[in-house]
Amino acid sequence: MAQFRYKAKNMEGRMRRGVMEAVSEKALQQDLREQGFYLISAKKTGNFGGRKKFTSRQLAEFNRELSSLLTAGVSLVRALDIISQEEGAPAFAREVYGEMLSDIKKGVSLSDAMENRNCFPGLMRGMIRSGEGSGNLDEVTARLAVHYEKEAILNQQVRSAMMYPLVLLVMCVVIVLIIVTFVLPQFEELFSQMESLPLPTEIVMAFSHLLVERWYAVLVAVLFIIAVSRVILSFPRMRREMDYLKVHAPIFGKLNKVIYTARFARTLSSLYSSGMSVVNSLKLAAETIGNQYVEEQFAQVSVKVRSGVPLSEALQDVDGLMKKLASTILVGEESGRLDTMLDSIAQSMEMEAQEATKRMVTLLEPLMICVMALLVGFVVVAVMLPIYESYGAIENAR
Incomplete structure (x- = not known):
């Protein structure tokens, strides 16, 4: 059961505001109607909002087992009971499954039980609801298992590819910090005896003094910058600008477009194959893209599709998706095999995303090594330059 903060009105115009417990918003509406009130707005106030989301891998395992x-031939109640008692599942997952089982025993549908817990994605809830309506819940959950398995594989490939550049970046920062905080102070006495120091040496020594003597100020400044950056990015406009850059940045822009197209095509294929209408599928598929700038454009896409414009034509002007998507969908529309073509383009984009990620890492590796060499080289030159100049002064004195 979930709690809803609602606002309702009766036939006489009297308003009522309050909090009521119900299995879903639809059930809340029915309860209020029996009391002579009509629901105007409702918002969940339960404790499920703070619960963490399931990962793609966990969702795939759940759907595979349920399917x-x-x-x-196992009943839904018995199936959930078996899944909720598995020792290998995380504690929070078993708790969620147990709560869902309790709701289902009270007559709540599986989709509404998931709706009451904000740890399941909208795609899964929508497809489960569609499967309940068509009576093929086993097929829908099997399709969801495949969907989330491929999503998990794609996410893992991207994370694995980015691991090596991140390791290089961390090594670069650690090496510079060790040199600046431990090595450079050893030259402090030598440099203090010199009348003047080259500009690179003064910069490096000033940075060394700052880290050694005012490390707490540097730490506070870094934390402050991170906090301010998060606050700034929390504003929808700034978030949209950052998401715009993600699809227009050199090198990374092409990769992000491929990944977004693969996600969208895979989700749309799963939704459409489960029997959901194209318009409803578009809304849910757009939410899985993970880019606000691209998602906002789907409001106009939905309007065009509702007005009778073919899906392939409506998607042509979406900035952030590969143009190959629209042409592939056009073939599916003309051949009457839209679900097959969507699945085909999803597989193609996933393979292309994998190759693009490898190419990006191939470019990043030498770039990170060059950055590391420049930083370390600058520090070394800053240390050796005054020593070399002092030797030169001694030679000239002779």
Whole structure:
């Protein structure tokens, strides 16, 4: 059961505001109607909002197990009971499954039980609701398992590819910090005896003094910058600008477009294959892209599709998706195999994303090594330059 803060009105115009417990917003509306009130607005106030989300891998495992049990003829209640008692599942997952099982025993549908817990994505809830309506919940959960398995694989490939550049970056920062905080102070006495120091040496020594003597100020400044950056990025306009840069940046822009297209095509294929209408599928598929700038454009896409414009034509002007998507969908529309073509383009984009990620890492590796060499080289030159100049002064004195 979830709690809703609601606002309702009766036939006489009297307003009522309050908090009521119900299994879903639809059930809340029905309860209020029995009391002579009509729901105007409702917002969940339960404790489920703070619960963490399931990962793609966890969602794939849940759907795979549920599909296998339902296909074997096990009832939904029994299937959830089995899944909720698995020792290998995380504690929070078993808790969620147990709560869902309790709701289902009270007559709540699986989709509404998921709706009451904000740890399941909208795509999954929508497809489960569609499967309940068509009576093929086992097939829908099997399709969801495949969807989230491929999503997990794609995410893992991207994370694995970025691991080496991140390791190089961390090593670069650590090496510079060790040189500046431990090595340079050893030359302090030598440099203090010199009348003047080259500009690079003065810069490096000033930075060394700052880190050694005012490290707490540097730490506070870094934390402050991180906090301010998060606050700034929390504003929708700034978030939109950052998401715009993600699809127009050199090198990374092409990769992000491929990844967004793969996500969208895979989600749209799963939703459309489950029997959901194209318009409803578009809304849910757009939410899985992960880019606000691209997602906002789908409001106009939905309007065009509702007015009778073919999906392939409506998607042509979406900035942030590969143009190949629209042409592939056009082939699917003309051949009457839209779900097949969507699945095909999703596989193609996933393979292209994998190759693009490898190419990006191939470019990043030498770039990170060059950055590391420049930073370390600058520090070394800053240390050796005054020593070399002092030797030169001694030679000239002779």
